[in-house]
Amino acid sequence: MSIRSATVSAVALLLVVAALVSPPRADAATATSTVRGAVTLGGKPVPGVTVTVYAAEDESREQFARVATRADGSFSAPFRTTKNEIASNRYWIEIDDPTHTVIAARRDFTPRYGQTVVRSAAVHSAGQVTGYVKLPTGTDFSRLRVQVEGPTDGQANRGNEDNPRLVYPSTVGTRPSGFFRVWGLPPGDYRLTLTDPTLEYQPECHDGSVPAADPEAGGYEACTITPISIAYGQKKSTTTQVLNVRSATISGRVRTVDGTAVDLSDGNAVRAVDSQGRGVYASSNSSGVFRFRGLRPGSWKISTFLDSRYEDSYYGGDGTAADAEPVEVGAGAKATGVNIYVRQASRTYATVKPVTGGAGFTVAVRKVADRSPVQGVVVVVLDGERRTVDLDSVGRGTVTITGIPKGKRSWKVAFLGTAEAGTSRVLGSVTVP
Incomplete structure (x- = not known):
């Protein structure tokens, strides 16, 4: 090997070794930063609530740490981060109470690389709504559910001290007695829909009225009755409601005019629309069999909602609702043999x-x-x-x-x-x- 070649090889080796042992760039090195503080309610400590540290550069978020407050309401949450992450991300803490006594809260903070910052939070008492929902017969009503619709504005809270996170249960269960509790509620207006997941009985609103129709959306919308207004820490009860109306069922088949079954398992469907414009959809199997469960008693028009291989059609008519034959069903009734014949496109x-x-x-x-x-x-x-x-x-x-x-x-x-x-x-x- 020549002296020149040996020299070049030695220099290259030194460069490789230097690259391997060089310290990382300062802006890529991680260090432990900490956010500490205290959670209080009316000036008193709140022990046992969860404090989670989050960061986000865009709409997605990443959890960095999670701790619980101590007996004196204090917390200390260390987390690893880089200078680049601190410069490009938003950081905040989210406060959640597993007992639902206080309202969930969010507070922004700016961390310091390798140092400790203080971010405390004064939280508010949560409201709650209680009540009973039952069935006409039986003694165990634990299968029933309560759907909750409440305030939605402000969900993109950025740490405003006076604007709590709008976090509350969308559905709660019931005890065998039918008792339910919706808790952890921030201030706002709430409407409750009482439901039977088995679809044997029809849903009702918390005042016993029927959920309103939404003809444009073609379905049932949440209760539009006078809401239950909740203030900070307020507790209210509803009157006991009984789901008295038994649901109806409509079933049949979809076939082409020559008797070939239309496969309803690959995106095709059948639609049922009541006299108020409320619509529900059903799909089924490769034999073209469909079944609607949980229908409100009354008059329904049944039509197909098919792909480009077929023309849509109505039961008892052609492709228009005006010519369709309504299917009348009473409480608890089952209408069978509602067969729809369609033409191929x-x-x-x-x-x-x-x-x-x-x-x-x-x-x-x-x-x-x-x-x-x-x-x-x-x-x-x-x-x-x-x-x-x-x-x-x-x-x-x-x-x-x-x-x-x-x-x-x-x-x-x-x-x-x-x-x-x-x-x-x-x-x-x-x-x-």
Whole structure:
């Protein structure tokens, strides 16, 4: 080996070793930073609440530490971080009470790299709502549930001392006696919906009224009755409610006109809409069987909600609600045999060739599901001139329309549909020579 080569190799080796033993960059090194403070309620310490340290650079957040307050309400939460993280992230503590006595709170703070900062929090007493919900028969009502709708503004709290985190249970259970407690509530208006998860009985609002309809959304919305207003630390009770109305059931099958089952397990569905515009959906199996449970007694119109392979249809009618046959069900009733027959969707194709004073059309119609040919009648319109074409056994037909002025002219080919296949059309333009 030459002296020059040996020298170059030695220098390269020294550079590698230096890189391996060089200390990390100061802004990438981690150190233990600490946030400490105390949680108080009315000037008195709050022991046993959870204090969690979070940081976030964007909408996602990362937990850095979690501790509980001591008997004197104090806490100390050490966590590892870098200078870069402190510069680019937001930091805050979240305070949660496992006993739900105080309202959940959030406080922002700015950590110091490798040092301790102080961030205390004065919290508020939580409110609560209690009551009973029962069934007409039985003695164990622990299966029932209470859904809670309350304030939502301010959920993106950034540590405002007077704006608590809006954290409260969305659903609570009941004891065998039917007793329920919704606790840990920040100030605001609350509405309770009393429900039976088995769907045997219909839901009610906390005052015994029926949840309102939302026709635009096509479903049940939460109770819109006068809310229960809760202030800091306030406790209120509701009157005992009994879920008296038994739910109804509607079941049937979805088939094509020729009797083939429509697979409802791959995104297809059936919709039931009551007289007030409230709608629910059901899907089922590959045999086309569907069942609606938990329906409110009354009049329902049943329709399909299918993919592009089929035309939507109503029970007892065609594709419009006006022609549908309502299904009437009473409390606890089960309506069976509600079968819906649908047509397969079709697709129309057209090849257009200009001729002197007009255009020649070759048209074809296929079923979307399997591309099999469809026989029937197609209407061809060129610049207002109309012709009808009977499709042959392979779903094809031809026609030439003449006597059309020169220039760019619009055309339309429309399939009128059959008992098995729905309507379809295709539009375009052609320059007539």
